[in-house]
Amino acid sequence: MSQSPAPNGRRRDAERTRAEILEVAQREFARHGYAGARVDEMAALMRTTKRMIYYYFGAKEKLYIAVLEKAYTEVRTAESTIDVQHLAPVEAIRTLAELTFDHHDAHPDFIKLVSIENIHQAEHLRRSEMLTNLGGPVTGLISQILEAGRASGDFVTDADAVDVHMMISALCVFRIANQYTFGALFGRDLTAPEHRARHREMTGEAVVAYLTGNGRRLSGQVKAG
Amino acid sequence: MSQSPAPNGRRRDAERTRAEILEVAQREFARHGYAGARVDEMAALMRTTKRMIYYYFGAKEKLYIAVLEKAYTEVRTAESTIDVQHLAPVEAIRTLAELTFDHHDAHPDFIKLVSIENIHQAEHLRRSEMLTNLGGPVTGLISQILEAGRASGDFVTDADAVDVHMMISALCVFRIANQYTFGALFGRDLTAPEHRARHREMTGEAVVAYLTGNGRRLSGQVKAG
DNA sequence: AAGCTAACGTACTAGTTCGTCCATTAGTGG
DNA sequence: CCACTAATGGACGAACTAGTACGTTAGCTT
Numbered sequence: 361m362s363q364s365p366a367p368n369g370r371r372r373d374a375e376r377t378r379a380e381i382l383e384v385a386q387r388e389f390a391r392h393g394y395a396g397a398r399v400d401e402m403a404a405l406m407r408t409t410k411r412m413i414y415y416y417f418g419a420k421e422k423l424y425i426a427v428l429e430k431a432y433t434e435v436r437t438a439e440s441t442i443d444v445q446h447l448a449p450v451e452a453i454r455t456l457a458e459l460t461f462d463h464h465d466a467h468p469d470f471i472k473l474v475s476i477e478n479i480h481q482a483e484h485l486r487r488s489e490m491l492t493n494l495g496g497p498v499t500g501l502i503s504q505i506l507e508a509g510r511a512s513g514d515f516v517t518d519a520d521a522v523d524v525h526m527m528i529s530a531l532c533v534f535r536i537a538n539q540y541t542f543g544a545l546f547g548r549d550l551t552a553p554e555h556r557a558r559h560r561e562m563t564g565e566a567v568v569a570y571l572t573g574n575g576r577r578l579s580g581q582v583k584a585g
Numbered sequence: 586m587s588q589s590p591a592p593n594g595r596r597r598d599a600e601r602t603r604a605e606i607l608e609v610a611q612r613e614f615a616r617h618g619y620a621g622a623r624v625d626e627m628a629a630l631m632r633t634t635k636r637m638i639y640y641y642f643g644a645k646e647k648l649y650i651a652v653l654e655k656a657y658t659e660v661r662t663a664e665s666t667i668d669v670q671h672l673a674p675v676e677a678i679r680t681l682a683e684l685t686f687d688h689h690d691a692h693p694d695f696i697k698l699v700s701i702e703n704i705h706q707a708e709h710l711r712r713s714e715m716l717t718n719l720g721g722p723v724t725g726l727i728s729q730i731l732e733a734g735r736a737s738g739d740f741v742t743d744a745d746a747v748d749v750h751m752m753i754s755a756l757c758v759f760r761i762a763n764q765y766t767f768g769a770l771f772g773r774d775l776t777a778p779e780h781r782a783r784h785r786e787m788t789g790e791a792v793v794a795y796l797t798g799n800g801r802r803l804s805g806q807v808k809a810g
Numbered sequence: 811a812a813g814c815t816a817a818c819g820t821a822c823t824a825g826t827t828c829g830t831c832c833a834t835t836a837g838t839g840g
Numbered sequence: 841c842c843a844c845t846a847a848t849g850g851a852c853g854a855a856c857t858a859g860t861a862c863g864t865t866a867g868c869t870t
Binding site: 391392393394395396472474475476477478479480481482485486491492494495499517519522523525526527529530531533534535537538539540541542543544545546547548550558559562565566567569570572573 | 616621699703705707717747750767769770771775784787
């Protein structure tokens, strides 16, 4: 009796428990950093106990790596759904930039985990071979767009795919990763809804403007109107 | 006897001790984060003892705030030496971007401290009134450049000074802050000397290209050659 | 329905880490 | 030259925290 041990609402559910641990752990690590995160605090925030964390993950560090792997895998999944092949180069790269913007905007905890992992010089990420091969697809896609753009004459700047990815990431990551210090220093919450659309557009515009070469070559010669 | 207690080379030197504590603490915090940094480890890396850290700074958190204040003050000092008033708008903003690039490139520990402070939601920075007023000068400078650029017709994009500062910071910060995860995922060390000059140019170019408006307005119409 | 195992909980330990107590020395003012 | 204070050092303690030993229960299999 007590609770009905129904086949769908059963109380012993390894999958659910594992998932909840990962979820709570992600928040906790993202909020306090690796060393600052408390295993006991995680346990207090879950519907299970600390014992279960060690039952499923063995150690704080292994839990952290599992959280990292899950977060990165989600990004890869999101990126793999992108279809910009049918677009003209300029619109393709703009769309990619805006999709990256949207994904980062929707997953601030992921950005924070990346920041934390960088504090630790990516020592955990490097050890996980599941993660170290995640860069390929995106740069491959960008390469294709860049080639098409140079062939059509739209792109005149000679940056490579990795450079362009860095630029897109930089613009999309900063407003999330540095929102708090920036907010304190400049009195503007970069993640506030009233800035979102403008910053999204800025991101696409900046990348397109750079690639289509309005920089040194044309400065002072192109006028508006 | 033993050591000559000369007036210049004396062994009891509060200033020197304080300075060394701050220096070592900055490295330790930047490397391990706030919670991950160990006071005992700092002491081991100094020519004095842990007792002195508490004698001068009272607590780990106060030491951390002192480190933050010192690092931010150095940036402000660097920024205040910038003189771009005499340059044309396009060159002024490019120069500002490149100077920011150079400063960040030369002070990676500062970037890491900022990352760490963002993990903690800038709770320490916000409490220090010495720091919260540091944003004014830069945005003031950018405002002037933007006004001049619009007056001359060089700038057609309607971003404000804070937006432009965000963009410059994003491009300059990312390659330092995310160098480790980026390196592991894409096989490129963003801080390697062979990429430095190109990225510096990219940064200036991107900002100028964005402001001079080669984005949506002109895409597909401006061809190279 | 009995037994077996995966899933779970409690209470505890060993080690670490921030911070302090008390003693000592360098340098300076009278 | 003596006393007084700023500066320094070493050893210690109290609290916290990752990880574990041991016991219990749910639910499936046969």
